[in-house]
Amino acid sequence: MQIEDYHGDKNPYIHSPNDSITHINAGYLLKQMQATAAFAGQLGVPVLPAYQVRIPYIWH
């Protein structure tokens, strides 16, 4: 088992009333969500439809 814990910059507002939506960087959150989707896709290994099979894979 391998464990990873990831997050953004150290947030000075956490554990305080200022940890509000005001201090959320929407663009950064989007990139993090995209990364989570990519991690899940790669680690979960999607079952590909047959039409996506690439011939070069047979050489690996």
Place this chain on the structure above:
Amino acid sequence: MKKTILLIPPFLVALAFIIGYSSNIPSLIHDLITRPSVTKVLPHTTVVVPNNVVWAMIGQVDQPKALSDLRKLSGAEPVCLPQGCYTITNRFTGSEGLQWAKDYVLAQLASMGYSVEVQNWSRGSYADQNLIIRKPGILHPENEIYFVAHLDGEADAPAADDNGSGVVDLLQLAKIIKNRPFHNTLVLLFSTGEEQGALGVHYYVDQLTQEQLDAISYVVDVDMVGYDSNNDGLMELWNGDQPLDFVGLLDGIIQAYQLNLTAQVESDCS
């Protein structure tokens, strides 16, 4: 026409290779269809070949919906459920606010079609619930990949970043994976009691059998993913004393899909 002629011979060679060297064609075809994308492991960063399914998953992230969920979980907007509306001022373990947050997450997951396991836990003077959903793998259900985000927060905090951001991240993931088949099992755990010492997660792990523990291949904990002080896209990977190959794989995924994040390994979790 010339291009067509030039392309055919390599394909025929490949076909001849398959027929000549494989005694089990169905097995080979199966392997071709389901082959993982990771092709080469380097000492630190793993080179990952992108595939179209994962690109599509990335494209399905719904930012407006995630921000709407985050506003509700952090009290910027009321949560409205069949039992009424409520403004969540905090999500402290055991609190009414956290109960509304759990009910909201439950409703979201149920609307996606999930059957949600609600696990009661108690440790010392604290008691609450974890929410768990599973998407069993088709080919290797015994390989489990966990994504974890804590749903609770501190008593006087709306807890938008810590960790409403991780919760809406996992809600997006739940929606994206719902109707896609995967080799491995994906488990999403929304825990509580984190601010008191990861009590919910400890309870969850303690009740697993050794066989269930052995089934866990990777655990990805998503915590505070909504704050970037200087817009540099830095993504801290808190590795602890884990081997660096997992970090390298995550970094490889970030690079392969051009996610415009810069992974930085933090080995000291203290």
